[in-house]
Amino acid sequence: MSAAAIPPEVRMRPRLALRGITKAYPGVVANDRIDLDVLPGEIHAVLGENGAGKSTLMKIIYGVVKPDAGTMQWEGQAVRIASPAQARRLGLGMVFQHFSLFETLTVAENIALALDAAEAGSGLPAKIRDVSRRYGLTLDPARLVHAMSVGERQRVEIVRCLLQAPRVLIMDEPTSVLTPQAVLRLFDTLRRLADEGCSILYISHKLDEIRALCHRATVLRAGRVTGECDPRRETAAALARMMIGAELPHPRHRPPVAGAPALVVDGLDLRPDDPFGTTLRSVSLTLRAGEIVGIAGVSGNGQRELLAALSGERRVARRNAVVLCGTAAGRLGAAQRRSLGLAFVPEERLGRGAVPEMSLADNALLTARHRGLVSHGLIRADAARSRAAEIIASWNVKTAGPEAAARSLSGGNLQKFIVGREILQGPRVLIAAQPTWGVDVGASAQIRQALIDLRDAGVAVLVVSEELEELIETCDRLAVIAQGRLSPARPVAETNAEEIGLLMAGSAATPERTAAARRP
């Protein structure tokens, strides 16, 4: 630890100090009197589950959001950060969870946008190469961002921050898009930065990462600080208690009893509609009744295209490329596939999983047209309402009632409603994309358990997710999608995170490796 190189009196004074930061949105207090001290050269974790207020707090520090109350001190001086530009001038850098990159611009243009006009001159590409070499973050300044993988995009964001020589670097959920190997590389970079005296605010809900990387942790729950600790000395269980106020729930598992194939994908090739999309190349997969198969992979590797081809949103040329419950379904549309016994939980809850402005009753009706909710083309409103009420009651969805608009529900509650709606169809095959993304721990556990119960009832379940731990926990077999190719599904017990990580990074021809090979 080079922390010893910094004189103790400098280390003691916080570089950034927050006192009583409060921010309320209609209906929810996102931050409630939050105190936070960030010391020079420390990696400081802000730990909390989705919706605990971490992102809001970081946006306040970075000047994107104005707090309702509270004060901020920078190097001992009271400051009021009114804009991101001012935050950057002070020496704050931020890498966003959802990248703030512009797809149609090049790496150099994206970086120039975040710098002052004086710094963004013609010498910029050379500076980018210099910084990226120094921290082991390979980048080509002339490339267009849209053609880059998520991991590479994150590098652009990091290099963009580093060029401004920040004294505090905020990383918002930086590993959610990385392979396990890329996470280790990122940690090396962050440790090097901290050794050079840069403070790092590391936002995450992943306990293991925080224990491996961070010197100190501030834990948030429901907008409040519930604890401060040295995560290296705490157990994951203790951190989880601070984070969710309870033990981490673990799902019950029974050995799988796989039956007949319910969904067979055979040599599926598909060109994407979106020119920036991924081409699927001879994807094959057999999903049997009574098992859960997971598809891991960094997003943008063909998940969207595969899901569209499976749900029926995108028809495929060859009928036999997708066989659903014994019927060649490649040319069938979404409604026909649903009537064969398919249920689908899409990734985008609002806009694809549910119509935001419509009531829960109407949303329940949308995928259940043939189940007594419509007669002679007319809606049976009371039947739809009671169907929605049934879902709300059995899933413990927190809402005003069946007439509440889908938009008014929190992410976790809406997801419970959508999963509940799909399960109530009595499907033979259920496909779920990112079923617990942005969902709180309690709802996540409930959804995972429901998927497992469904499997035990003999339904074939396919889960597509970026959360490797979730897949390992719930699935019987795992396949990995990388650059539009799907690896063979292997039993979870016979594989491990490292091996899956290598598959996630793709075969020998990944852009990362070719770039590394090109380096002198």
Next chain:
Amino acid sequence: MDTCAQLVILTLAAGTPLVFAALGELVVEKAGVLNLGVEGMMLTGAVASFIVTADTHSPWLGVGAGALAGAALSLVFAVIALTLLANQVATGLALSLFGVGLSAFVGRGYISVVIEGIKPLSIPGLSDAAIVGRLLFGHNPMVYLSLALFVAVQWFLHRTRTGLVLRAVGESPASAHAIGHRVIALRYAAVLFGGACAGLGGAYMAVAYTPSWAEGMTAGRGWIALALLVFATWKPWRVLAGAYLFGGVTLAQFQAQAAGVAIPSQLLAMLPYVATIVVLAIISRDATTIRLNAPASLGRPFHPE
């Protein structure tokens, strides 16, 4: 040979209103704002320039008044759509209708007034020399102005920092805001610039091309300018090519009418519009080009925080 040069000159002259209007709207749309009021702003610019020219006998003052009038009308749009966050499509359509009506009302007394407009260049020894001399020096001064505008827009968008910020705002205003750029201020500036350009396009028609004032004299060129942008995939040089294609077919259909071709004149008058759209639609089918050049946030209101 001489008719050849004449044809080129007339083609450029007929396409120039579109060059002004479409290049202005290009900057507006690149910033992510959809202002459908181009037709109304062109007509307002036309009538303002005509009135000022008729009253002051200075066509260049008139041109300045046209640009100002277009910008003033676009300011109304900016306040409603950018500050008050009204729907851009509805606001733009209303602006077009308003501009058409306003110009007709204001221009009532000027319909048969005769003015001394801006004449094509005539530099002794150059403009009348050989065919090259005529091609280089025989255009209307406002045609040169439109070409300068083309160079300036191209240079601004791809060589200046503000141009880069403008393109970034058009793709993702939220991201641009997050890294500290002033989205609304930049969009205001772009909308005003677009309005001024549309006004110039109208002024060109009223004091240089025809020169005269008639109700609705732009005859849908504002709408064609909007379509041109889409089919030119927001690329300035394609806008220029599309505008001159429009000019060329306009010219051809005049010739055909004059020659007494046995096709109803209404059908012939449709030709420039149809030809421009068909040709551009065919050459702009590449989805990647569209994704790379179309401003992704087009028409979506943005509110900081």
